[in-house]
Amino acid sequence: MHSVIASPFLEQHVLVRPGSRGGALLPVERYEELRALDLAAPTPPWLANAVQEHWDDLDVTGRPVGDFLLIRQPSEWGYGKASWEVNLGCNYKCKHCYLGLKVNSGMPWEDKRRCLDIMAEAGVLFLQVTGGEPTIDKDFLRAYRYAWELGMMITVSTNGSLLWRQNLLDLFAECPPYRVTVSMYGAAKRSYDELTQREGAWDQFVQGMNAARHARLPLRMSIVVTEDNGHEEQGMVALCESWGVEYEVFTNMTPTIYGGGEVLTAQSKEHLRLRKTFTGCNAGHTFFHMDPHGLVSICKIGRDDQISLPHEGIQGLARLGEIADRLMLRTGGCSGCSIAGTCRVCRPLAKHYQEAKAPLAAYCQHGEKAG
Structure with a gap:
């Protein structure tokens, strides 16, 4: 299995390593040199030096290139990132959740695999796997592994409640994620269980975080501040800092994807913050989102005029840029x-x-x- 990936990324070429935040830009001539190499050939000295410089625990000197390197092929589509809601089902029932109803449904495995193949062909290097709670999906383990074997740098967005499970820990040890982003809903049992509306949720969260930190997963916390836990904002920050885990604080609630305002009641007015000025984004042009049924949209928010990836295939993405431009008007x-x-x-x-x-x-x- 690969431990390093050489890949096009948007208009550049990069050298990245699963489980690592670091990486290197590759001159196009070096990337083309790698594409032309026999995978049984010994590692070029310049590549061995680059790997050693960025990841000093990995020595590939003299090793056959195919032993550690996955070389991704160019794509005419130009998509570098994507997000995928594996399932809208969840083991929590958070008051603020923008997904609204938690419907435990999705595509059969063959369609999931085909969509991942299309993502890889479209050029997707960085993939966010989310939900609902993605780790409860019956196909999560093999979908994650399949995407990883295609050469994607995977971020898993989770509530952390199941990170103690050995099958997940074994998978992440064998196929390291780029990042595991864990949502945090309180600094104590009472507020955490109240916001998630699940008795025992705090206990599962702590168990998952203890296991994840012991396994040295590349963690990042999303601290969600609401009316229920606003008084614990500093407590959540302090807990993340005591764990040595990076974090970001989120205070602004959004309506559901169906335009429902019921979740806005979870907003803490005291903690509401002005957003930064919106300066544009490349949604639909270099990034796209896919829901549990393979319906592609420009992002998680702009879901109008979705494209069915299982039915239309990669050619359906040709319409995405025009949809993005229209939705932004x-x-x-x-x-x-x-x-x-x-x-x-x-x-x-x-x-x-x-x-x-x-x-x-x-x-x-x-x-x-x-x-």
């Missing part, structure tokens, strides 16, 4: 706005807030000024 009450250039949310997210009949201040500068 200011329409309805936002068209003709004199300060649209400094909006704090993208148009698809603003549309969700509008459908949810959220307070104007949640997504629009006019509401901020009125408040």
Whole structure:
């Protein structure tokens, strides 16, 4: 199995290692040299030096290239990243969840595998696997392994409740993830169980985190601050720091993907923060999202005009750029706005807030000024 990947990434070429955040840019001539190599040939000295420089615990000097290196082929599609909701099912019932109803459904395994093949062909190097809770999906283990064997650098977004399971730990040891992002919903049992609406959730979270830290997984915490746990924000931060785990704090709740506003009641007004000015993104152009049924959209928020990857195949992605450009246009009450250039949310997210009949201040500068 590979321990290093040489791959195109957008308009560049990179050398990356599963389980590691580091990497190196590859000059195009070096990448083409690797593509032309016999995999039984010994490692070129320049490659051995580059590997040693970036990962000093890995010595590939004199080893056959095929023993450790996976060389990904160029793609005409130009997608470098993707996210995939394996399943919307979850073992929690969080009050703030933007997915709304937790429906435990998805594609059969053969369709999942075909979609992963298409992602690889489209050029996807970095894949976020999410849910719902992805680790409860019946196909998670083999889907993760298959994506890893295709040469994807995988981030798993999880609530951490099952990270103590030996089959998961064994998989991550054999096929290291790029990152494991764990959502954190409190610093104590009472608030954590209240927000997740699952008795014993805190105990499972602690058990999972203890196992993950012992296994030295590449962890990152997403601290979610709501009305239930707002008083524990600093406690959650302190816990992450005591674990030596990097973290990011999230305070702004969003409507459900169906435009429902019921989850906005979880918002802590005291902790609401102004978002940074939205300066654009490449959703639909270099990145896409896929739901549990293989329906591709520009991102997790802008889900209009989805493309069925199992039915249309990779050619369906040809329509994604045009869809992205159209969804980003200011329409309805936002068209003709004199300060649209400094909006704090993208148009698809603003549309969700509008459908949810959220307070104007949640997504629009006019509401901020009125408040």
